[in-house]
Amino acid sequence: MSIQDKVLLRKIKKREKQKLKLLQLKEAEKKEKEQDIIEQEIKDISSKGEKRVQNDQPGPNKKKKKNTSTADTNDSSDENSIGASKDDVENNDSLENNGDDTNAQESLPGSDGALEILSNRSFESLNNKVCELTLKAIADMGFTTLTEIQARSIPPLLEGRDLAGAAKTGSGKTLAFLIPAVELIYKLKFMPRNGTGVIIISPTRELSMQTFGVLKELMKYHHHTYGLVMGGASRQTEAQKLSKGINILVATPGRLLDHLQNTPDFLYKNLQCLIIDEADRILEVGFEEEMKQIMNLLPKRRQTMLFSATQNKKTEALTSLALKKEPIYVGVDDTKEVATVSGLEQGYVVCPSEKRMLILFTFLKKNRKKKVMVFFSSCMSVKFHHELFNYIDLPVMCIHGKQKQTKRTTTFFPILQCRKWNSSLHRCSCQRFRYTSS
Numbered sequence: 277m278s279i280q281d282k283v284l285l286r287k288i289k290k291r292e293k294q295k296l297k298l299l300q301l302k303e304a305e306k307k308e309k310e311q312d313i314i315e316q317e318i319k320d321i322s323s324k325g326e327k328r329v330q331n332d333q334p335g336p337n338k339k340k341k342k343n344t345s346t347a348d349t350n351d352s353s354d355e356n357s358i359g360a361s362k363d364d365v366e367n368n369d370s371l372e373n374n375g376d377d378t379n380a381q382e383s384l385p386g387s388d389g390a391l392e393i394l395s396n397r398s399f400e401s402l403n404n405k406v407c408e409l410t411l412k413a414i415a416d417m418g419f420t421t422l423t424e425i426q427a428r429s430i431p432p433l434l435e436g437r438d439l440a441g442a443a444k445t446g447s448g449k450t451l452a453f454l455i456p457a458v459e460l461i462y463k464l465k466f467m468p469r470n471g472t473g474v475i476i477i478s479p480t481r482e483l484s485m486q487t488f489g490v491l492k493e494l495m496k497y498h499h500h501t502y503g504l505v506m507g508g509a510s511r512q513t514e515a516q517k518l519s520k521g522i523n524i525l526v527a528t529p530g531r532l533l534d535h536l537q538n539t540p541d542f543l544y545k546n547l548q549c550l551i552i553d554e555a556d557r558i559l560e561v562g563f564e565e566e567m568k569q570i571m572n573l574l575p576k577r578r579q580t581m582l583f584s585a586t587q588n589k590k591t592e593a594l595t596s597l598a599l600k601k602e603p604i605y606v607g608v609d610d611t612k613e614v615a616t617v618s619g620l621e622q623g624y625v626v627c628p629s630e631k632r633m634l635i636l637f638t639f640l641k642k643n644r645k646k647k648v649m650v651f652f653s654s655c656m657s658v659k660f661h662h663e664l665f666n667y668i669d670l671p672v673m674c675i676h677g678k679q680k681q682t683k684r685t686t687t688f689f690p691i692l693q694c695r696k697w698n699s700s701l702h703r704c705s706c707q708r709f710r711y712t713s714s
Contacts, residue, residue: 280469284546287464295436397422405434406455407462409497414451417493423448428606430455433581438603440595441583446620447608449583450490453551458491460549460579461500461523468501468521471543475550475574476526477567479557481506481681482688487553488526500524507531508681518542529563529570536573547575552598555584555591564590571597640670647691 398421399414422430425443433439433456443449457474466473476491478484488504495502503522505514507530514531519541527535535542552558558567580599584591587607595603627635640648652658655676662674675687 280467281546284464284466284470288548291436291464298435397427402430402455405431406459409462410455410458410494413494413496413498414455416496419451423452425449425606425608426452426455428608429453432604432606433579434459436460436579438580438599438601439582439606440599440603441581441606441608442587443583443585443606443608445585449553450487451494453553453581453583454487454491454494456581457524457549457551458494458498458500462498464548466500466523468523470521470523471546472518472522472525473546473548474524475532475544475547476524477529477532477550477552477558477570478526479528479554479561479563481508481528481684483554483557484526484528485685485688491524491526495524502526505531505535506681508684515539515541529558529566533566533570533573536570545575547578549579549581550574550598552580552582552594555582555594556586557584559590559594564594567594568597576600637665637668637670640665640672644670649691 425447429452461473484506500523502524503517504526506528655678658674658676665672673687
């Protein structure tokens with residue numbers, strides 16, 4: 277084992293000891309609270325008994341009782357005095373333990389409680405938990421307020437807990453797992469020679485590129501390496517980058533499994549965190565077998581995060597396979613049946629089939645300064661409408677499954693980065709703008 281690996285292992289062991297110490301302190305504090313409750317109940321019962329005794333005695337003796345109780349003389353019962361002294365000792369011990377606990381919390385990031393919902397929903401509330409470099413990048417991205425899934429997920433993830441999260445699309449899940457992942461690599465001072473410390477698995481190429489784009493912005497002021505591997509891209513180029521060392525890796529399941537099995541210079545034995553994004557979609561696409569093989573190849577001692585828009589039997593099976601260490605479940609809007617964000621407005625148009633093209637053209641013409649994506653049922657339909665609209669002076673871009681990955685990427689990133697663009701035609705199994713014949 278090299279010196280660098282020994283140093284990294286030493287850091288990891290130190291971090292594990294800190295986590296264990298923190299958990300022990302929390303358990304001790306919990307026991308103390310239970311003891312305090314019991315002591316308080318005993319004290320209440322004894323005080324009620326004392327009042328009854330006072331009521332039974334004559335007037336002159338009552339005055340003596342008051343004087344003796346205020347002056348703490350020998351007229352008090354022995355049991356009450358012993359109970360009071362015990363309370364004093366308990367209070368002093370609890371104060372000392374609280375002081376130790378706060379010191380332990382300061383030493384380890386994000387230790388304000390496993391399921392604490394941050395009372396202050398501002399990103400500034402993460403000042404003492406997340407490094408300044410990450411917070412500066414978040415400010416540059418224009419985010420100021422934490423979403424619910426972020427507020428409920430980030431604190432336990434910063435503590436190193438395993439977590440399964442469910443929230444609607446567009447609720448901010450990407451930053452909810454990227455911020456703790458970047459913080460983990462930063463705290464461990466990962467270097468390229470240490471290999472890959474975090475792997476993020478996304479179901480599709482486009483989603484992996486979108487996640488990589490957010491990661492790129494978040495890593496703006498960090499020196500750690502990050503990369504993307506996915507189907508359709510040059511495998512040889514990816515292998516060369518992996519051999520040099522990628523600390524945070526975004527990948528699609530098929531290409532990741534390929535590199536795990538066939539790229540000897542891919543150093544993943546130091547993996548600290550595995551993130552499975554859109555787990556429900558990964559299983560829908562048919563990567564269930566690949567995910568099982570990936571789980572068997574990756575190191576077992578790691579933190580695992582699993583996020584999805586919905587929870588079903590398949591995702592539960594994947595959760596039990598991937599998350600081993602008593603995972604925390606964070607569900608946002610579990611009671612709602614539809615897995616779409618509440619701010620999304622949906623509408624439809626019912627029209628004769630011969631007028632569908634006219635309505636689509638009119639809609640695109642009126643919204644030329646906005647982002648519009650039109651879904652068609654086949655690649656041929658995308659190609660037809662792409663050529664037609666460009667011919668009649670309505671510039672559009674197209675993206676579909678029969679294009680090469682380089683072409684899809686060059687089309688996708690401008691769409692992702694630009695705030696305003698005309699319209700893009702995209703092949704999908706569903707139609708976002710649904711036109712039905714009347």
